[in-house]
Amino acid sequence: MSAGPRSEARAGLWMTLPAAVGLAAFVGVPFALAFALALTDLRLGSPLAPRFVGAANFLGVLADPVFLRALLNNALFAAVVVPVQTGLALALALALDRPLAGMPLFRALFFLPVIFPFVVVAVVWELILAPGPGGPLNALLTLATLGGWQAADFLRDTRLALPSLMLLSVWQGVGFQMVILLAGLQGIPRSLYEAARVDGAGPLARFRHVTLPGLRNTLIFVVTVTAILAFRLFDQVRILTQGGPRDATTTVMYEAVSAAFDRNRVAEGSAMTVVFFVIVLALTAAGRRAVRHAGGR
Amino acid sequence: MTGRAQKALWTGALAVAAVGYLAPLLFLVAGAFKPDARVLAEAAGWRAVVPVGASLHNFADVFARVPFERYLMNSLWIAAWVVAGGLAVNGLAGYALARLPFPGRRLVLGAVLALLVVPFEAIAVPLFYQMAWLGLRDTYTVQALPFVANAFSVYLFYSFFLNVPRELEEAARVDGAGPLATYLRVVVPGARPVFATVAVLTFLTQWGSFLWPLMVTVGERVRPLPVGLAAFHTLPPRMWGDIFAFCLMTAAPVLALFLLFQRWFVKGAVDSGIKG
Numbered sequence: 001m002s003a004g005p006r007s008e009a010r011a012g013l014w015m016t017l018p019a020a021v022g023l024a025a026f027v028g029v030p031f032a033l034a035f036a037l038a039l040t041d042l043r044l045g046s047p048l049a050p051r052f053v054g055a056a057n058f059l060g061v062l063a064d065p066v067f068l069r070a071l072l073n074n075a076l077f078a079a080v081v082v083p084v085q086t087g088l089a090l091a092l093a094l095a096l097d098r099p100l101a102g103m104p105l106f107r108a109l110f111f112l113p114v115i116f117p118f119v120v121v122a123v124v125w126e127l128i129l130a131p132g133p134g135g136p137l138n139a140l141l142t143l144a145t146l147g148g149w150q151a152a153d154f155l156r157d158t159r160l161a162l163p164s165l166m167l168l169s170v171w172q173g174v175g176f177q178m179v180i181l182l183a184g185l186q187g188i189p190r191s192l193y194e195a196a197r198v199d200g201a202g203p204l205a206r207f208r209h210v211t212l213p214g215l216r217n218t219l220i221f222v223v224t225v226t227a228i229l230a231f232r233l234f235d236q237v238r239i240l241t242q243g244g245p246r247d248a249t250t251t252v253m254y255e256a257v258s259a260a261f262d263r264n265r266v267a268e269g270s271a272m273t274v275v276f277f278v279i280v281l282a283l284t285a286a287g288r289r290a291v292r293h294a295g296g297r
Numbered sequence: 298m299t300g301r302a303q304k305a306l307w308t309g310a311l312a313v314a315a316v317g318y319l320a321p322l323l324f325l326v327a328g329a330f331k332p333d334a335r336v337l338a339e340a341a342g343w344r345a346v347v348p349v350g351a352s353l354h355n356f357a358d359v360f361a362r363v364p365f366e367r368y369l370m371n372s373l374w375i376a377a378w379v380v381a382g383g384l385a386v387n388g389l390a391g392y393a394l395a396r397l398p399f400p401g402r403r404l405v406l407g408a409v410l411a412l413l414v415v416p417f418e419a420i421a422v423p424l425f426y427q428m429a430w431l432g433l434r435d436t437y438t439v440q441a442l443p444f445v446a447n448a449f450s451v452y453l454f455y456s457f458f459l460n461v462p463r464e465l466e467e468a469a470r471v472d473g474a475g476p477l478a479t480y481l482r483v484v485v486p487g488a489r490p491v492f493a494t495v496a497v498l499t500f501l502t503q504w505g506s507f508l509w510p511l512m513v514t515v516g517e518r519v520r521p522l523p524v525g526l527a528a529f530h531t532l533p534p535r536m537w538g539d540i541f542a543f544c545l546m547t548a549a550p551v552l553a554l555f556l557l558f559q560r561w562f563v564k565g566a567v568d569s570g571i572k573g
Contacts, residue, residue: 005398011476012399019390020405022446026424027412033423044429095311102308108559109315112322115551115562117505119523120544123530124325127340127537136324139341171321176566183567232418235507239527253418253508260422261512269422277419284414 038271044264057271067272070243070250074279077166077251078230082223085170089177089222094211096178097185107182111175118172118235125168126240129154155241158248165236165249173229177222184218185211217291224287228280252276320346328541329355336537355542362532362539364517365546368525373550375440375521376503382445383499384492390446391454392480396466406455412448418508425512435515444503450495453568457491458484490564497558498565504551522547 038057042050061067096106113121128136131153141149154164188210196206212219234253237243243250243258252272260269316323323346328336330351339345359365393399394406424443433439465487469479485492507523514520520528526547530540555562 008397008476009399012393012397012402015389015393015397015477015480016399016402016405018386019446019451020408022386022442023409023412023448023451026443026446027415027420027448028408030420030424030427031412031415033427034420037423037426042426044426095307098307100304100308100311102311106311106315107563108555109319111563111566112319112555114566115501115555116322116548117507117523117551119505119507119526120325120548121321123526123540123544124321126530127328127337128321128324130337130340134337134341136340136345171318179563179566228416232416234418235523238507238511239530253421256418256422257508257512260425266422266426273419273422277415280416280419281414 034270034273034277037267038274040267042267044260044266046264050267053267057267058275061268061271061275066247066250067252067255069247070252070255071275073162073247073249074231074233074251076162077169077233078227080163080166081169081173081230082226084166085174085177085226086219086223088170089174089181090215090219092174092178093181093185094207097182107179111179113172114176114179116172119239121168121172122236122239125164125171126155129164129168129240131156156245158245161241161245161248165233165240168236169230169233173226177226180222181215181218184215188214220287220290224283227283231276231279231283252279325541325544328538329545330542331355331538333536333538336541355536355538356546358536358539359529359543359546363525363529365525365543367517368520368522369546371437371519372504372521375437376500378437378441379444379503380496380499382441383447383450384496386446387450387495388454388485388488388492389480390451392458392484393476394451394455395458396463397476409448409451409455413452415448421508421512428513434513435519437519439513440506440510440519440521443509444499447499450499453495453498454491457488461487490561493558493561494565494568497554497561498568500554501551501562501565 039052039054040050041053041056092110096103096110100106130136131138131151133139133142133151135151135154137154138149138151142151152160154160192210192214193206196210201209231251232253233251234257237249237251237254238257241249243254253276256269256272256276259265259272324340327346327348330348330353331339332350332352333355335349339347339349390405390409394402394409428434428439428443461484465483466479469483474482505523506521507527510521510524511527514524517525526543529543
């Protein structure tokens with residue numbers, strides 16, 4: 001009946017409550033728990049009560065060569081995938097950013113792999129990466145190098161396993177970035193291009209002085225998200241390599257899950273996820289800082 | 298060169314690039330229909346993407362070898378709860394945060410924005426422990442409940458409602474409708490774009506979810522499709538035609554949704570890009 005401020009306040013509380021409770025219980029609590037558990041020696045299924053061990057898990061984890069290798073793998077993955085995927089996505093977006101009749105169709109086609117579950121893509125790529133001359137990628141490389149390529153066992157070669165995962169990630173992810181960059185491109189006022197053209201700027205100069213500055217924040221966002229995604233890598237590793245060969249493809253999340261789940265070392269796994277979160281936080285902060293510095297444009 | 302010739306050339310180049318780029322998916326589709334032996338034998342040439350001797354044999358095999366229909370129903374059931382529950386709960390919260398002045402509003406809003414930074418992977422291990430402690434392993438509940446409330450969905454609703462003009466709502470309020478009635482009768486019908494976007498994003502994330510169900514499911518009873526596929530693809534004897542048929546059927550629902558609601562997928566991707 002009465003729609004006064006009191007009833008509005010009450011309604012607001014009730015309407016927020018379910019989501020607030022859910023977020024507190026299933027994000028807030030486990031988030032706090034990650035820090036708390038990381039300071040104990042908890043093991044799942046152990047009859048002993050967990051004890052407080054301070055920073056021992058963090059010291060242990062950061063001295064563990066396998067975990068350090070996982071960190072390095074994630075960093076390498078990010079260092080390659082971020083620039084390659086962003087560059088390809090930008091090229092695709094620029095290629096599609098013109099009034100062609102088939103533009104919506106092409107945009108949809110290049111976006112298509114994004115909607116596939118990671119597990120499906122990983123399974124299909126396992127066959128694409130099949131060893132021997134009968135493997136599709138091997139055959140393609142042999143063709144491209146006019147027979148110069150030696151058929152490789154991509155997923156069991158310590159030098160090729162991680163690059164193989166990078167390849168399939170770029171393939172699957174490029175469409176997502178492309179769509180975002182395309183939206184960014186379409187947000188740049190056409191008048192800016194016209195003005196640059198009047199000033200005698202060629203295509204390259206227009207790209208440098210109109211397109212890139214206009215895309216700056218979009219690019220920063222896309223780079224940040226892709227870098228974070230690189231540190232979240234798990235599904236493809238689990239399906240294709242199980243971290244091998246000889247830890248060449250293990251990742252922070254893969255190690256965290258194997259510690260907590262396969263070895264029941266919940267505390268150690270929690271410490272690893274805390275390390276993971278600190279990295280994500282640093283990447284997010286760096287992205288936001290870069291956007292702020294670009295502000296006022 | 299004339300403008301039209303240039304356009305045709307450009308379209309042709311894009312078409313070639315698109316076919317090359319989508320070759321892995323064509324390989325998947327062709328392989329799902331081909332006799333098993335041919336999938337690997339013909340993988341190295343152009344025949345890889347041509348379904349010679351196509352049949353539904355592989356699909357029948359999948360159903361004969363594993364309870365695929367069980368996995369499918371599990372996935373659908375879990376996704377339905379997460380999507381429906383998420384739209385209800387996060388929509389209400391997003392609206393209240395955008396419109397209704399209540400004590401603690403700024404605090405909740407700040408908390409939601411802060412939680413946007415927390416990827417699921419950062420809480421998976423402790424959440425697993427929490428759920429094991431609650432005795433919820435190997436249930437539908439453990440797979441759906443933690444994902445109903447979602448900070449990003451709340452944020453999408455919040456920013457949508459913030460930019461909707463208030464006139465209609467005020468008219469309803471003058472007619473004596475309370476906030477909840479106004480929301481349900483006036484706001485929701487006019488907010489189809491944001492509901493569609495959130496529904497598509499939620500479904501897509503949920504459908505591909507692998508890490509969490511891998512951790513919390515034990516047997517086949519509540520196992521969803523991605524975990525079923527992971528198990529099936531190492532199940533001897535390894536038959537790639539069957540595996541691809543499983544893959545294709547796992548992707549089919551998202552593919553169908555994509556064909557029907559393409560613009561909401563693209564909008565979802567772009568919206569998720571705007572938050573930065």
